[in-house]
Each structure stands twice: as C-alpha cells, then as structure tokens.
Amino acid sequence: MVNSINSPFRYAGGKFYARKLILAHIPQHVHYIEPFAGGASIFFAKAKVGFNHLNDIDEELMNVYFMIRDNPEGLISFLRKRSEDESRIPERLTLDTNCGDPLPAKKELHKFFKNIFEPINDLERAGRWFYLNRTSYSGIMNFQNMYWGYGDRFSMQPKNWAQNIRRTSKKLQNVILTSDDFETIIDNSPDDSLLFIDPPYYNADQDKFYNYPFTREDHLRLQGCLRRNSNRLLLFLTYDNETDIREMYSWMEEIHDREWNYCIQRTDDQKFKTDRKGERYKGKELFILNYHSDYIELNNQVQLRLLA
Numbered sequence: 595m596v597n598s599i600n601s602p603f604r605y606a607g608g609k610f611y612a613r614k615l616i617l618a619h620i621p622q623h624v625h626y627i628e629p630f631a632g633g634a635s636i637f638f639a640k641a642k643v644g645f646n647h648l649n650d651i652d653e654e655l656m657n658v659y660f661m662i663r664d665n666p667e668g669l670i671s672f673l674r675k676r677s678e679d680e681s682r683i684p685e686r687l688t689l690d691t692n693c694g695d696p697l698p699a700k701k702e703l704h705k706f707f708k709n710i711f712e713p714i715n716d717l718e719r720a721g722r723w724f725y726l727n728r729t730s731y732s733g734i735m736n737f738q739n740m741y742w743g744y745g746d747r748f749s750m751q752p753k754n755w756a757q758n759i760r761r762t763s764k765k766l767q768n769v770i771l772t773s774d775d776f777e778t779i780i781d782n783s784p785d786d787s788l789l790f791i792d793p794p795y796y797n798a799d800q801d802k803f804y805n806y807p808f809t810r811e812d813h814l815r816l817q818g819c820l821r822r823n824s825n826r827l828l829l830f831l832t833y834d835n836e837t838d839i840r841e842m843y844s845w846m847e848e849i850h851d852r853e854w855n856y857c858i859q860r861t862d863d864q865k866f867k868t869d870r871k872g873e874r875y876k877g878k879e880l881f882i883l884n885y886h887s888d889y890i891e892l893n894n895q896v897q898l899r900l901l902a
C-alpha cells in the first residue's frame with residue numbers, strides 16, 4: 595500500500611510540488627534514507643519500505659518528529675486550550691476558545707510563542723515549534739526571518755491539526771529519526787540503500803531559511819562523501835541548476851534539468867504587507883543520479899496514479 599500523505603510541516607525548500615517528478619526517478623529499494631530531511635515531502639509521499647531513516651541537523655525540527663512519532667496525544671493536547679495555569683498562555687490570547695478546543699491561529703498568539711513563551715520540556719518545545727511552523731509565512735523557522743503568515747483559506751486550519759498529527763504518527767512508526775551531520779549518516783548507511791539527498795541550495799541565500807549555515811566547504815564535503823560511497827549506495831541528489839554543481843557531479847551517471855509549476859497562496863503577512871494571491875512560480879532544479887533511470891518511469895506509473 596502506498597500510504598501517501600503530505601508532510602506535517604510547511605518547509606522552505608520543501609519538495610512537495612516536485613514529488614511526482616522525483617518519484618518517477620526512484621528505483622525499487624528496501625532501505626530508504628533522507629540525510630537532509632526538512633519537511634521530508636518525499637518520504638511522506640512514497641510507500642514505506644522495510645527500513646526508513648530521516649535525519650536533519652536541526653534538533654528542534656527532529657524533536658517535533660520524535661514527539662509526533664512517540665507522543666502524538668501529548669502534542670495534540672499541548673495544542674488545545676487548557677487553563678491559563680496549566681498552559682501558561684494568557685487567557686486574553688485564547689478568548690472565545692473553549693477548553694479542549696484547538697488553539698486558534700492568531701497573530702498575537704504567534705507573537706507570544708515566538709517572543710515570550712519559554713518551553714520547559716521537549717513536549718513544549720515541539721508544541722511551540724509546530725504552532726509557529728503552521729502559522730508562519732512559508733514555514734520559515736529561522737527566528738530572524740519568521741513572520742506571521744496564516745490564512746484560513748489556504749493554511750491547514752487548527753481544527754485539522756490533530757488528525758494530521760495522528761496520521762503522520764502512524765507513518766512515522768518504526769522510522770529511525772536522528773539529528774546528525776549528513777556525513778555520519780551517509781557513511782553509515784547500509785549497503786544498497788536509496789538516499790534522497792536534498793541539501794540547502796548552492797547559490798540561494800539559504801541562511802535566511804535554516805538555522806544551520808551550509809558553506810561552500812560543506813557542499814564540497816558532501817560531494818566527497820557521496821563520491822566515496824557511490825559504489826555501494828543508490829544516490830538521488832537535487833540541487834539548483836548551477837555550472838559549478840554540474841562540474842562537481844560530472845562523475846554521476848545522469849544529470850537532468852527538471853521544471854515544475856506551482857502556485858503559492860500568500861497572506862497579508864506582517865513583513866510584506868501584501869495580499870497577492872495565488873502567485874505562479876516555476877521550480878527548476880537538477881536531479882543528479884548515480885544510476886540509470888530509463889526503465890524506472892514505467893515501473894512507477896502505478897504509484898504515481900495512486901498519488902494523483
């Protein structure tokens with residue numbers, strides 16, 4: 595069974611809109627690993643296999659995955675209105691909400707979680723992160739660039755968060771979750787694993803989005819690490835379309851230019867004071883593979899049809 599669901603998070607650089615194109619290039623496998631998981635759109639879109647591993651250096655992000663996997667009801671309860679004493683959220687911020695109802699998506703509550711609330715345990719850290727992720731512009735979780743960005747018509751509404759968390763928790767059962775540097779994960783991947791590798795872009799201003807810088811040395815380190823493991827792993831790498839990257843990976847089997855269309859619904863976010871709706875964008879990336887993908891597109895038709 596494919597059991598395709600959407601990522602629980604909004605995630606900068608997420609591959610949600612490219613998922614069908616990406617799945618069309620993925621061969622059969624029994625071990626699946628994402629060393630740069632982020633919102634893990636591809637893991638959630640594809641069928642689970644015998645061994646699944648998600649890793650990201652961002653511990654705050656991985657803590658939320660842990661909580662969704664192991665304590666979904668605790669997280670759901672954190673995201674519901676409780677008494678002021680119990681939740682430490684001032685009553686004025688949740689007025690008009692009954693006890694037990696989901697916390698409302700409100701600018702003031704976003705501000706409170708961003709600037710004032712101090713989590714005292716992992717569950718509270720995860721709850722705060724989840725609330726901010728679902729209500730921030732483009733899901734950007736770098737606090738310097740985090741702005742309110744929720745709209746009832748195009749964001750997942752709080753009344754649906756619990757169902758989303760439960761569904762995600764099911765898919766995360768038995769999935770290995772870690773928060774390490776990519777090199778440790780890749781060097782220790784079991785032979786014949788398929789790795790979906792989606793590092794921060796080479797040329798875009800990634801430090802705005804993520805909490806860990808990824809320098810030119812890191813890009814070179816990644817190349818070296820993939821090269822030394824290439825004879826024992828199946829590698830699918832995505833990157834921005836840059837000459838440097840093409841040169842760096844000229845030793846791989848296939849490099850494809852791929853494009854896809856997508857639409858972003860924007861809200862009246864604080865920073866940009868705009869109400870532009872449904873802007874059209876084009877995703878353009880390189881798909882770089884160390885295997886031949888010619889025969890795969892046919893094999894994957896059934897899976898893609900189920901996703902449609």
Ligand SMILES: C[S@@+](CC[C@H](N)C(=O)[O-])C[C@H]1O[C@@H](n2cnc3c(N)ncnc32)[C@H](O)[C@@H]1O
Nearest residue numbers: 605607608609630632633634635651775776792
């Ligand atoms: C482009 S995003 C991945 C997006 C993901 N594929 C999705 O669909 O949402 C890149 C991720 O790499 C992570 N990252 C940055 N440096 C890393 C490192 N040294 N090791 C592992 N992960 C790292 C970032 O925290 C970020 O979540």
